[in-house]
Amino acid sequence: MAESEGWDAVTTRRLSAEIEYSQPVIYKHFASLDDLYEAVALQSFTELSDALREARGVAGLDDVRAVAQAYLDFADEHPALYEAMFTRSTRLPFGDSETPAALTAAFAELRAGIASVAQGRDVDTLTEVFWAALHGLVSLQRGGRLRHGAEDGRLGLLVESLSL
Amino acid sequence: MAESEGWDAVTTRRLSAEIEYSQPVIYKHFASLDDLYEAVALQSFTELSDALREARGVAGLDDVRAVAQAYLDFADEHPALYEAMFTRSTRLPFGDSETPAALTAAFAELRAGIASVAQGRDVDTLTEVFWAALHGLVSLQRGGRLRHGAEDGRLGLLVESLSL
DNA sequence: CTCAAACCATAGCATCGCTAGTTGTTATAG
DNA sequence: CTATAACAACTAGCGATGCTATGGTTTGAG
Incomplete structure (x- = not known):
């Protein structure tokens, strides 16, 4: 719906x-509609985790690019789920001790995708920046704030920058 | 309010x-509340432009870092305005011919901040990625999805990556 | 068979964005 | 100076929202 x-x-x-x-x-x-959004968001996070896990290790593509592409594809194919995860669910914190397992799992997938190119940099920080860039691309593109047709160029530039 | x-x-x-x-x-x-959000968003975009312009050219800091920091500061100091700009205003497209001047001005400021480190890469694409990363950081941090205390680390890593 | 505990529906509250109809005021034409 | 047109703002209300208080019906244990 x-x-x-x-x-x-x-x-x-x-x-x-x-x-x-x-x-x-x-x-x-x-208890409220917000709680319902939260439930949808939680389920969706495990869906996202699965999609990211399957993207890794496929032949002919480095993991970073594959995971990034899978992330963008997920957001593109399930816009409402993505909105529930990042816009409508207000309280699903990460840093706290009560972070739901589904969220840490999704983060771990992103981390596994980019860990190989960390090159001595802090992997957690790198993952957060990676995640932020991906989410930003999704969010801005959804609002029509980015040029159409330049998707691959942006993704390539991002992956290339973070891989150095 | x-x-x-x-x-x-x-x-x-x-x-x-x-x-x-x-x-x-x-x-x-x-005509509607959405139109009101849009008006607030438009005004806020020029405010953002001003903040970014003032950030450039200050001594002792490279432009990329200064503009990025100014962007994050603006979002931090005006959370409701930022929300009106990126979440509540649904139709304020960029790519079209009817893109409001306030939006292209803000984009131009970001572009001016990062143009010096483009190194042959397409500046528009680089700016979009830069913008997406900044917006992602704002959005995720607002949702409590990033570790507290690691803000400088993330910003440093981002600027360093895009500057290469 | 009785009685309590779940379970679920009816009805309603307060509030929301938005609009139709009307009244009071101002400007204009004769 | 008067009559009329135009404008501006208000009162009242519509449909719909999230959420809740109340009451009836079914189920299951003793």
Whole structure:
């Protein structure tokens, strides 16, 4: 529903009609809509992890580029899920001790993708910058802020810069 | 109002009370709330441009680093404005011919900041990647997805990577 | 068979963005 | 000076939202 009509179209009334229950039943499972977004975000993070893991190790492409491309593809194919992960879910922190496993797993995949080109640099920091650049590309492109047709050029430049 | 209580607290009724007019008057000036976000976003883009321009050319710091730091500072000091620019305003495209001047001006500032280290690479593409990385850092940090205390490390690594 | 505990629906609250209809005021034409 | 047109702003309301209080129905244990 969110993928086809956007998250604003996902109301508790429409949801309840879809599951053929009354509206208040939703609040027996989620304290609020934000909690529902959070649940969707968590599931989506493991989906993203899987996609990134499969991207590594394929022949003819270095891991950094493959993981980056897989990240962008995931965001492109599941815009609503990506929005739930990064825009609508307000509280899913990373640094804390209570970081959900799905989030650390996704981070670990990114880290595994770029670790080989770290060259003595701090891998965690490098991964964060890598992640930020990818997320920025997704976010800006989604808003129409980047030139069309230059996607490969941007990705190539990014990978090349971080690989040195 | 948005800065202190968040954009959700900015309702047409509260706005009308603030300006001491009735609610429908707002719709004589803006066709919708989205149009109002857009107006805020446009103004904020020129504010950002000014901040970036002032950052360049200061002694003892290379332009890339200075502009990047100014960008992050702006986002940190005006979280609601930044949100209006990149999250709430849905239609403010860049690539089109009707790109508002405020947006191209901001892009030009980023470009001027990083042009000196382009080294033969396409400057527009480099600027887009630069911008994406900065926006990603802002966005992820805002969501609590990055480690606290490592801000300088990330910025340093980013600038160093793109400067090669 | 009884009774309590889940479970779920009806109805409603407060609030939202937005609009139709109306009234009060100002500017203009005769 | 008056009548009329134009404008500007307000009152009231519509549909829809997230969320909740209340009450009925089913289930299962003793």
